[in-house]
Amino acid sequence: AQRVTQPEKLLSVFKGAPVELKCNYSYSGSPELFWYVQYSRQRLQLLLRHISRESIKGFTADLNKGETSFHLKKPFAQEEDSAMYYCALASGGYQKVTFGTGTKLQVIP
């Protein structure tokens, strides 16, 4: 069974401080991992996918297979980063996607 764990329901940081949203996964195969963001009253949007190794809006995430983690990081938080962030795992062939419970990021001005 595949599982995604986001241990923090709420993460509050001051503007300009570093951000790290934790995500751990459990999956027996080779996972495809994603981060999705949901701003207030908007739909879920893809933020990052691990295979692309891209940086979007200053966010990065590295897949650590040894620690089975895919933490989301940003060196300097901005107020507009306040949103719900979901870590997601897709099984092989994108047959099934499992979401974490989400972390609400609150950036304090």
Added chain:
Amino acid sequence: GAVVSQHPSRVICKSGTSVKIECRSLDFQATTMFWYRQFPKQSLMLMATSNEGSKATYEQGVEKDKFLINHASLTLSTLTVTSAHPEDSSFYICSARVTGASNYGYTFGSGTRLTVV
């Protein structure tokens, strides 16, 4: 980019009636669509996977006779909540798998807030 249009955004219905929610892929063909349910302040729970031209695959605990899914074309999947009850009140979200050389992943509809009174 790949966009999924979901309608209606809000619906209120009486207990015992049925409600249909539509999910359309606007600029791409979606052979696979997913239906999620999200309770307040909780994560998305996958209800079923819808494949064009075949029967949907339901997750454990989801009543297939209550949540009817039809994916008759490559751009449209529908979820019908039959004989709705207040406990069916929730936020329903559809998602489509996007495949391509440089653009893959999942794109989401804006969701439907169902209230059963």
